[in-house]
Amino acid sequence: MSSAYPPVPTPSAYYTQVGSPSTIVWGTDGLYSSYIVVSASESLRVEEIDIEQGTGFEAVVILLNKGLDVEFEVIDDSAVTPPTIGSIVTFSTPYGSIPMLAVQGKSNQARKREGMKTLSFKSYNAITGLHA
Amino acid sequence: MNISTEALIYKAALEDWCSTNGGIAIVVSNLRMLWQQAAMESDRVRALICYVGESARGPFSRAAATGRVDRQWQIAFTRGRGLNEDRGTSLTDTVGNADPFLDLVENGRDKIRCLFTTSVEAPLDYKGMEPMSMGNLIVDGYTIKFSTAHDLPGLTQTSPTGNPI
Numbered sequence: 001m002s003s004a005y006p007p008v009p010t011p012s013a014y015y016t017q018v019g020s021p022s023t024i025v026w027g028t029d030g031l032y033s034s035y036i037v038v039s040a041s042e043s044l045r046v047e048e049i050d051i052e053q054g055t056g057f058e059a060v061v062i063l064l065n066k067g068l069d070v071e072f073e074v075i076d077d078s079a080v081t082p083p084t085i086g087s088i089v090t091f092s093t094p095y096g097s098i099p100m101l102a103v104q105g106k107s108n109q110a111r112k113r114e115g116m117k118t119l120s121f122k123s124y125n126a127i128t129g130l131h132a
Numbered sequence: 133m134n135i136s137t138e139a140l141i142y143k144a145a146l147e148d149w150c151s152t153n154g155g156i157a158i159v160v161s162n163l164r165m166l167w168q169q170a171a172m173e174s175d176r177v178r179a180l181i182c183y184v185g186e187s188a189r190g191p192f193s194r195a196a197a198t199g200r201v202d203r204q205w206q207i208a209f210t211r212g213r214g215l216n217e218d219r220g221t222s223l224t225d226t227v228g229n230a231d232p233f234l235d236l237v238e239n240g241r242d243k244i245r246c247l248f249t250t251s252v253e254a255p256l257d258y259k260g261m262e263p264m265s266m267g268n269l270i271v272d273g274y275t276i277k278f279s280t281a282h283d284l285p286g287l288t289q290t291s292p293t294g295n296p297i
Contacts, residue, residue, distance in 0.1 A: 015287040015288065015289055015290065017285040017286070017287060017288075018285060018286045018287065018288050021252070021282075021283035021284075021285065021286070022198065022199045022200060022283040022284070022286060023286075024198050024199075024200075026200060026252075026253070026281075027253055029253075
């Protein structure tokens with residue numbers, strides 16, 4: 001007789017298995033389809049503008065969300081043509097699917113190790129075609 | 133995916149490889165049984181599939197909470213004790229109707245590497261291949277090692293009365 005998986009504990013248990021797998025985000029799959037992505041970072045480019053009152057404390061705070069900065073560290077692959085600086089590429093990011101401008105590229109190599117590239121992209125919330 | 137289902141997927145993938153070469157694929161219960169099977173006096177091609185445990189992913193402070201595990205597997209490809217007068221010949225050349233054993237091993241390895249349903253992080257993590265030798269025991273075989281990633285079922289905290297808290 002085969003048993004059900006996951007097992008259902010008795011109601012007196014302090015923890016109950018909910019059956020579904022983890023919803024925790026793992027890995028870099030789907031971030032940049034043509035390269036093997038080693039790491040990625042996405043950060044909102046927010047400028048904080050403080051307007052002070054008479055005694056010097058902040059009275060008004062303006063958070064200016066200018067766009068998103070994305071940086072990929074990828075394994076270099078001669079089969080993939082890297083984006084040219086100034087070209088627009090759309091990425092699925094944790095902040096949505098966003099067309100982004102390629103702004104920086106860097107390559108590095110070392111003996112007996114795979115080559116790496118660091119590719120940087122920016123979106124601009126006030127420029128048409130460069131935001132979600 | 134539970135462990136038995138995963139083992140059967142490897143068995144199914146390798147049965148075709150084995151039967152083409154007059155052999156069988158077997159899920160063995162532990163490494164001792166794997167070596168017993170591998171040391172049998174037989175010239176049949178065999179794939180011996182062994183689950184060798186799992187480890188929680190990540191540092192201790194969060195491994196239990198995130199619930200991802202890496203299952204470790206070893207699969208031995210063997211053609212029995214195979215102590216031919218010139219072992220090298222059967223490794224690299226077709227002898228009778230038997231294909232070069234090194235070609236068979238590579239073929240079996242790639243049957244496993246091509247599977248993409250047995251890990252939540254495709255491709256599965258192939259770690260390498262080793263010749264089988266233990267003390268004075270020599271078998272005509274190689275072991276591949278790999279791991280697959282899986283998520284354990286999530287946990288919901290409940291009160292002793294069974295009500296969620």
